[in-house]
Structure formats: structure tokens, C-alpha cells
Amino acid sequence: MSGFAVRDATPRDGAFIADMLVEAANWRGLPSVTRAEVLAGMQRRYIAGWPRPSDAGFIATDDMGSAIGAAWYRVLPRSEPGFGFVATGVPELVIGVRAPWRSRGVGRALLTALIADAGRAGHARLALSVERGNHAATLYRDLGFREVDSSPERVTMVRRLR
Numbered sequence: 001m002s003g004f005a006v007r008d009a010t011p012r013d014g015a016f017i018a019d020m021l022v023e024a025a026n027w028r029g030l031p032s033v034t035r036a037e038v039l040a041g042m043q044r045r046y047i048a049g050w051p052r053p054s055d056a057g058f059i060a061t062d063d064m065g066s067a068i069g070a071a072w073y074r075v076l077p078r079s080e081p082g083f084g085f086v087a088t089g090v091p092e093l094v095i096g097v098r099a100p101w102r103s104r105g106v107g108r109a110l111l112t113a114l115i116a117d118a119g120r121a122g123h124a125r126l127a128l129s130v131e132r133g134n135h136a137a138t139l140y141r142d143l144g145f146r147e148v149d150s151s152p153e154r155v156t157m158v159r160r161l162r
Contacts, residue, residue, distance in 0.1 A: 004101070006109050009057030009072060014050040017057065020070040020096025021047055027134050029099060045082055046074055046094050056121065058113045060097070060106045069097035071110035073118060073126060084129030084156050086148060091118060093128045095136070107136065111143055119161040127158045 021043055025033040057072025073091035076082045084092040097106045118126045130137045131154055145157035
């Protein structure tokens with residue numbers, strides 16, 4: 001797909017990654033969760049102190065160089081798990097794409113880069129959590145993620161990398 005490029009995330013991308021965490025939380029298109037609520041809540045674990053040594057991520061940019069999406073992973077401790085925590089040492093990924101760029105291949109490109117990076121980094125698995133009803137679950141399944149746990153609100157998925 002043309003019209004965008006994917007690059008490594010840098011420490012300068014922290015604010016945009018926070019924006020994409022808010023975007024991910026509001027996937028339904030409604031501003032149901034404010035930026036302040038995300039940054040004060042449990043989701044903050046996915047971005048606080050970006051980047052930590054074990055973090056990795058990618059940024060999608062449009063033809064003008066403006067950031068339009070991000071995907072990243074972070075290894076969270078058992079004592080402060082994220083929504084998709086499955087085991088110590090298994091990174092959890094988060095992805096957010098600006099609404100006008102959804103369903104245009106941006107998410108797939110970001111996730112493909114992130115999966116390859118996690119494998120090169122020596123991770124055996126990559127985990128995520130997706131809310132029920134989120135159409136992104138189809139993309140995750142297409143990219144090899146499989147359901148390992150669920151609740152009435154969320155599904156936890158894992159992709160084996162080796």
C-alpha cells in the first residue's frame with residue numbers, strides 16, 4: 001500500500017505514542033475515554049517512561065511525514081500487568097492508528113514490523129488484549145494471534161514467534 005511509510009520509534013515519539021494509546025482506547029470512534037483518563041489509569045503502564053530498554057516500536061507516517069499510527073511492545077512485570085499479560089517476559093503490544101488511516105494497511109504494516117522485531121529480539125511470544133467487538137481482532141488472527149483467555153469485555157491473544 002502506498003501513501004505511508006513505517007520507521008522505528010524513537011524517544012522523541014513518546015507524546016505521539018501516548019496519543020495512539022488514547023486512539024486505541026477510543027477505537028469505537030467515540031471519545032469515551034479522555035487523554036487525562038488514559039494517562040491516569042492502568043493504560044499508563046504501556047507508555048510511562050518511554051522508551052524503556054526492553055521497549056520497541058514503529059511509527060507510520062504519511063507522505064508528508066506526519067505520524068498516523070504506532071505499534072509498540074513493552075514487557076510488564078507480573079506485579080503490574082497490562083490487559084494482555086500472559087507471563088513474565090512476554091511483551092504486550094499496543095497499536096493505534098488515526099481513524100482516517102484505518103483499513104488502509106497501516107495497522108498490518110506496523111504489526112508486521114513489530115512481530116519481526118520481537119522475533120529478532122529473541123522473544124518467543126507476543127501478547128495483546130482486544131476488546132470484544134473490535135474489528136482489529138480479525139487482523140490479529142490473520143497475523144497468527146490466537147485466543148488464550150477471555151472475559152466478557154476482552155480477549156487475550158498470543159502469537160508464537162519461534
